[in-house]
Amino acid sequence: MTTATATHGVAAEHIKRFDKKVTDMRRAVAALPADDSFETLLKFIHQPGWTTIAEGIFFEGLVDSITHQSQQLANLHSQLMAGAAQVGR
Template structure:
């Protein structure tokens, strides 16, 4: 079983960053990238796929709880993908001459 490591930012907190601390911002971006890569490389969902077909695994209520959580997680991944696109597009526009 894969163990989940903690966020590169202790407690998931957003660290205090002074104005225009570009090095700190770069560290935060690198930490985010590492965390997303770690999540993608995790085998936790593969473990779930092994559990689901077990005979008598779930009641209808438990099924709905798991199904709803999977749907929620899919929406969160889509939102993160969209946010990443918006961030990069916005960052490219900063300082751009029109």
């Protein structure tokens, strides 16, 4: 179903939905921790007896996962921006 107020063949309700999704994405990215949280984490790990070997394995796995997901997020954002810039050219 299309409406009279369409942009390049995209109905206005789709544009409204896309707008909300971009706003939600922006909020999600803005909710990521600030730089000071990483300094706090570094203070924790340097405390004597901070963790057991097993807990260290879990910790390292989480840090690796967050690092890889963050790198992937940055890559996906770059692709989104590059693709969006090419649409309608």
